Amino acid sequence: MSGGISDLDKNRTLEQLLQWQLRQVRGRIRELEIKEQQERRRREQAHAALRWKIQPQRSSSAALVHRGDCALYPAEGGFLTREEAMIALAEPDIEACQICKPETGLVDG
Structure with a gap:
């Protein structure tokens, strides 16, 4: 092994980065789903009025x-x-x- 970062360490770091990105995307999806539900309820209430x-x-x-x-x-x-x-x-x-x-x-x- 030379003095640099090993391929294994690079891939573990990449894995952690990708997991973090996936958590971020899933969180954003949840936010957008909530926003969409709220908008649908608002439209339904406006229509009911x-x-x-x-x-x-x-x-x-x-x-x-x-x-x-x-x-x-x-x-x-x-x-x-x-x-x-x-x-x-x-x-x-x-x-x-x-x-x-x-x-x-x-x-x-």
């Missing part, structure tokens, strides 16, 4: 129309179109949620 949903009537209260993103009735799916929500609000036994005020979105639409 443009839709409406009906909370079924309970024995002590009327059925309620909510904006799609209303937290008081967080049902998934079953969204109404603008026209369907307007028809529902015209019914005598269906009321608008007093918190999210779905009629505002209908008037502005």
